[in-house]
Each structure stands twice: as structure tokens, then as C-alpha cells.
Amino acid sequence: xxPPPSLLAISDLHVRYxxxxxxxxxxxxRSSGDWLLVAGDVGxxxxxxxxxxxxxxSRFAKVVWAPGNHELWTPPDDPVQxxxxxxxxxxxxxxxxxxxxxPEDPYPVWDGxxxxxxxxxLFLLYDYTFRPEGAFTKEAGLARAYEAGVVCSDEFLLHPDxxxxxxxxxxxxxxxxxxxxxxxxxxxxxxxxxxFPLVRDPTRVLRHPEFALWCGTRLTxxxxxxxxxxxxxxxxxxxxxxxxxxxxxxxxVSVGYPREWRLFGSQPTYRQILPTRQTERAW
Numbered sequence: 425x426x427p428p429p430s431l432l433a434i435s436d437l438h439v440r441y442x443x444x445x446x447x448x449x450x451x452x453x454r455s456s457g458d459w460l461l462v463a464g465d466v467g468x469x470x471x472x473x474x475x476x477x478x479x480x481x482s483r484f485a486k487v488v489w490a491p492g493n494h495e496l497w498t499p500p501d502d503p504v505q506x507x508x509x510x511x512x513x514x515x516x517x518x519x520x521x522x523x524x525x526x527p528e529d530p531y532p533v534w535d536g537x538x539x540x541x542x543x544x545x546l547f548l549l550y551d552y553t554f555r556p557e558g559a560f561t562k563e564a565g566l567a568r569a570y571e572a573g574v575v576c577s578d579e580f581l582l583h584p585d586x587x588x589x590x591x592x593x594x595x596x597x598x599x600x601x602x603x604x605x606x607x608x609x610x611x612x613x614x615x616x617x618x619x620f621p622l623v624r625d626p627t628r629v630l631r632h633p634e635f636a637l638w639c640g641t642r643l644t645x646x647x648x649x650x651x652x653x654x655x656x657x658x659x660x661x662x663x664x665x666x667x668x669x670x671x672x673x674x675x676x677v678s679v680g681y682p683r684e685w686r687l688f689g690s691q692p693t694y695r696q697i698l699p700t701r702q703t704e705r706a707w
Contacts, residue, residue, distance in 0.1 A: 428537045429457025429485070431698040435619065435659025436465040436492070436678035439476050443682040447691055448476050453484050459534055460484040460694060461543065463659040463677060464492025464619030468581075470504040474518055481522045486532065488525040490545040491515060492619040492660060493638070497581035508585030508593070512547070527601070533612055537699035540612040541654045546601055547618075548644060549594035554624050554636035562591065562637075569634040576638035598643045605651050613654040615697065621658045622647050623669055626676060630661065648672040655697055664692070 432453075439445045453460070460480055466473045466489075473495055481487045495515055498507045506514050516526045525532055527547040533540050555565035569575050578590065587593040605614065620640040621627065627636040639660060648656050648669060655673050662680035666673055677695045679685060685692045 427455045428699070429455045429459070430696050431459050431461065431534050431536060431541070431543070431615065432484075432694040433461040433463060433617070433657045433675060433677040433697050434679060434692075434694040435463035435657075436662060436680050437462070437467065437476055438465060438494070438679065438681060439467045439472050440469070441682050444679060445476075447679065447693075448479065450691075451480065451483070451694065457485050457536070459486045459488065459543070461545070461615070461617050461657055461677075461697070462487060462489045463617050463657050464490050465494040465659060465678070466492070468494045468497045468499050469502045470515070470518065473515060474522070477519060477524050478522045481524050486525065486534075487523075488532070488543055488545050488617060489519055490527055490617045490619055491547050493549075493576070493578050493582055497577070498583055499581065507583040508587065510585070531604075531608060531614070534615075534698070535612075541698065542608055542612045542614040543617065544605060544608075544614045545617045548597050548601060548620060548641065549590060550620055550638055551591035551594040551641040551643070552637050553642040554627055554639050556634050556636070565634070565637050569637055572632065572634045574632040574634040576635065578638055594641055595643070598641060602647075605647075609651070613652050615655045615657060616647065616651070616653050617657045618644075619658060620660050621674065621676070622656055623674070625669065626658075626661060626663070626667060626674065629663060648674075657697060664695070 466476045519526045527545045531544045552562040556568050559565040584590045584593045622644040627639045659678040662678050679692045
């Protein structure tokens with residue numbers, strides 16, 4: 425007898441690494457009705473993103489994707505040299521061709537054991553407001569990061585075109601996304617799926633606090649309450665765990681790089697979001 429369908433989540437697949445590519449090849453649903461939420465950083469090259477999401481879409485009942493910063497990079501040796509908004513739009517059309525739901529599509533409703541939820545993939549970026557202690561401006565925060573030698577590769581590979589900056593792009597995405605979430609209020613409670621954490625607290629455990637600059641925006645700090653979220657799913661930090669904020673579970677579901685997940689002694693896999701909660705480390 426097949427188990428009941430589940431809402432599953434994973435992120436930071438980084439399939440340019442052979443070990444991670446093999447891991448993705450081994451991902452399979454437990455039930456024919458399982459949905460998989462992919463919270464970004466599938467890979468840096470368009471062909472890798474297409475391969476991984478295409479494979480997963482062929483296996484799971486539905487795949488929902490929210491972009492990470494790595495998908496938005498324009499590596500100099502990627503045959504697809506689109507930048508910024510144009511690159512994001514290209515990835516959205518690629519996903520639609522694979523049957524994968526994106527942040528630009530109507531939010532689907534997952535109606536599984538425990539009741540219905542609205543699955544809302546988000547694309548929000550960051551605006552340098554998660555600053556190191558004592559850095560009161562973006563410029564001061566960046567200066568501190570450069571001094572510490574902790575600088576995200578986004579500064580060189582993630583282009584904001586046609587926006588003037590990544591933070592301007594972030595603020596535009598926050599306005600657009602808030603309007604879309606406002607429009608579905610009153611429906612099933614949302615599961616908010618974003619690559620970056622929606623609140624600052626998860627970044628407090630980073631080994632290098634300067635890196636928090638590239639990890640989110642204060643503009644979403646109340647969204648889990650404002651939209652009465654059933655759950656929040658994110659990645660990016662490569663620190664898989666579950667925390668609870670104002671009664672709402674926040675699941676960091678990243679795989680990360682092989683050198684990181686090998687430390688846990690077992691291969692990572694997806695995290696079950698619904699119908700049951702898993703508060704312990706999943707791998």
C-alpha cells in the first residue's frame with residue numbers, strides 16, 4: 425500500500441559536483457502523489473538546471489522551484505550569457521517547458537493529509553540589510569566583509585540588469601511578491617518557499633557573520649505572521665535544521681557542498697514539510 429502523499433523540500437543541490445549530481449539521480453518520491461519544493465541553487469549553468477529539474481519533474485507529481493543566487497549567476501563559460509532579469513525570465517520559461525512551477529505562476533494548492541495549503545514559491549533576493557554588528561550602512565557592511573575576506577561571488581557574477589543594483593532588484597521583487605500574496609489571503613494558509621531566510625535570526629549561527637549581507641532582507645521579517653504561514657522553507661545557509669519563529673516552523677533544507685554534507689556521515693535527502701513535522705536534523 426502506497427503511503428499518503430507528502431510535501432517534500434530540498435535546496436542547494438549544486439549539481440556541478442559529481443557527488444551531488446549522483447545524489448539527485450537517486451532522489452525519488454515515496455508516494456505517487458508527492459510534491460517536491462526546490463528552494464534554489466540547483467546549479468550555476470542553465471543546462472545543469474534544466475537537467476536536474478527535468479529529472480525531478482519526471483518523477484514527482486509536482487516540482488515547485490524558487491531561484492537561488494547561483495542560478496542567477498552568469499558564469500563566463502556558460503553558453504547562455506543572459507544577465508539579471510533576462511536570465512531569470514529565461515529560467516522561468518525553461519521551467520514552464522518542463523512543467524515546473526515558478527514564482528511567476530499561479531500558486532498551486534496542495535491538498536494532502538492535514539488539510540490544504542497554498543504553495544508560494546518566492547523570488548526576493550537580498551538588500552544588504554542583514555549587516556554585521558555596528559555596520560549601520562550597506563557601504564560599512566561591505567567594507568567590513570571585504571576586510572574580513574568574506575565576499576559573496578554574487579558581487580562578481582550576479583548582475584542586476586536592468587536594475588541599478590541587487591538591492592534595488594530585491595526591493596522591486598518584495599513589492600511585487602507582497603501584492604501577489606495579498607491577493608491570495610483568505611485561502612489556504614501558505615507554505616512560503618524562498619531561497620533566502622525571511623528573518624534574520626537563522627543567520628546568527630553563520631561562522632562568518634559578514635556573509636549575512638547576502639542572506640535576505642528585513643522587509644520580510646513579519647511575512648510569516650502577516651500571511652499566517654503554515655510553514656517557511658528556505659536554503660542558502662547550508663545549515664539544515666528546523667527553527668520556530670512565532671509558532672511557525674522554518675525549515676532550512678539545503679544539501680550543500682560534498683565537503684559539508686560528508687561531515688554528517690550519510691547522504692542528504694529531502695525534508696518532509698507536511699503532513700508531519702520533523703524537528704531534528706534530517707541528515
